[in-house]
Amino acid sequence: MTSVQIPTDITPSEQQAQQYFIKGNYTQAASYYEQAIETEPEVKSHYWNLGLMLLLQGQEAEAQMTWLLGMEEGEVQQVEQWTVELIKVLQTEAERRETLADYSVAWAIRQHIREISPIYVNNLLYLIELSIKLKTFTGDELTSLEVIELIQSEAIIDIELLLQVLGSIINDDPLHSSVLEFAKCCLTHVSEPQSFINILLPAAVKIAHSMQQPKVAISLIELCLRLEPENTELLRHLASFYLRDYNYSQGIEIAKLCYSLSKSLTDQVFAKHLIQRGLMEAPAYWNEACTVSLEQESLLKSLIEEQPINLESARVLRLFNANYYAPYLQDNPHKNREIQNQVAQLCQLNVQEYATEKVQQYKQRILHNRNKQIKIGYLSHCLSRHSVGWLARWLIQHHTREQFDIYGYFINYKQVDDSLQGWYVQQFNQAYLGGIYSDDIAEKIYEDEIDILIDLDSITLDVTCEIMALKPAPVQVTWLGWDASGIPAVDYFIADPYVLPDSAQEYYTEKIWRLPQTYIAVDGFEIGVPTLRRDSLAIPSNAVVFLSAQRGFKRHPDTARLQMRIIKEVPNSYFLIKGIADSEAVQKFFMQLAEEEGVEYSRLRFLDLDPSESVHRANLAIADVVLDTFPYNGATTTLETLWMGIPLITRVGQQFAARNSYTMMMNAGITEGIAWTDEEYVQWGVRLGKDEKLREQISWKLRQSRHTAPLWNAKQFTRDMEKAYEQMWQRYLDI
Incomplete structure (x- = not known):
């Protein structure tokens, strides 16, 4: 218990009262204060303390009467002074209770302070803070207590307390309608902008990504920019949030402003990456995207030549995925992989520099039992209703628990209702629901003594990259989420005989581990009820329907032009276009191509996104032929x-991203539709568009393949992966 100082200049009765108060005997303490009042009725502090003792016994009415008795017959000025004294007594006890974590009593005392002085804003702030600690805060208190109005009236405010409460509120209930207004009213009292930014920026990141509410995050960042309009860190996040909200034009504009203000080479690289991201989502800007890509390549080469090894973590994180869009623009794995590998190596050198102690600690891990079950850790921000989540679930489901302990490490665990995410949490022996901090997650992986760590993200997430660079597990593997990251701390990259050519090892730093048949297999997909009908799209029932459903940055103009040539050459054909992108820009892009290739606009249909993945799959059935993208x-x-x-038509290239559909078709037993040149792509499109019998044969083969093909045998695929894990682990032990 916190000690209470007893003044030396007090009466014996008051001294006795204080002693009993310290011991929690409020009845005896009250008795002595009553005696003190009889002895010294003019000493008002006796009334304040007696009322407090009654209050602590739950006698609220009696406490109030005692305080009123102490104030009766006082002049206005005296009553004001006595009220200040009473509040001080109550506040001192409230603070003592807070240090003892006795929040309910502290809250009750502060409620009485509020009744005595309803506009004492600091007390109201403490009440809110206590409500949060008691888990009774609803957000409505900001309105009911009229806190916002009082703060706006420029009352005398404890700034440190104000910011503390702002941080607590925004962490507790960030999406409440009053939170933004509360943050806004705090602005006029902020003298140190960074203290305000340090609260709102992490909250905005969480709101945008974990809670998937980028609009709210945008509003918070814009508040911060009122204090520092040229803060590039804020502008970077703002651009990213706009892009996440599909407001590409605004995102591009902010990213360009950020680039113009960036002084260091690393900051310029990331700002250029954001510009590129926005442009790639809007195919109408493809030429500009290509120009920006060349500028980015030049910046990266300069950075690689400079080889800075004193970069702080935030800059390294941004650098990991700065080369992300290269394979979407060209099928040139030799060049793309060389740059990616060099960037990843530079990042790891910096990680080793600023996290030397941890890197050394992880490197010196002691293996206690070589014959135990192998511990496999799966690391990702996509263990949810995400493409990676839909595909990786079969491996997790079929894992042999007798041979392997399966751990799941969720990065930026999404605080939303997601049934697949909930399923994953239940499947792992242990699930770590992590945030966005690499060191926390890496330390947990190390403490869990994970033997083989599987990275499902690659460079799609910077946090994953930093964790892998720290190397918290002795064997580290990249699988599924993207191409390999090029991080030297990653030992293996999972592939198969088709998805990478035999010569690929020369441009990978990771050892390519080829599974015998396929690098991915699923047992199937849930199918919903279709919502698309040909008649609702004004498409004749006897028409040939082509479909392309991909994100904007996969729509390379050269491939889109080939698709237009197919539509032109197949009579009575229509082209359905769907996917996450700047919808207006996508329509403009395809309309222009149609005009250039002599295809009537009336043969194009632009579809909205479906309400769920299962409905999307059901709606695929409207298509006769699906046209794949290239080079991704x-x-x-x-x-x-x-x-x-x-039936699917795919164009095969050299890089991993240009051979995904190829390996999947081969592992489904289908070769019809595999094109090795642009000319073959068009030829297959025209042939399948005109030959209904061939389409039916392919459809029949695909239905039959469900019972025999490696692509649909996730259990066998799991055995192949487990065998690979055992061999990887044995190799490690043999070193």
């Missing part, structure tokens, strides 16, 4: 198309 193929979309028994 579909992956989950390809699997869904093949599962629905729909």
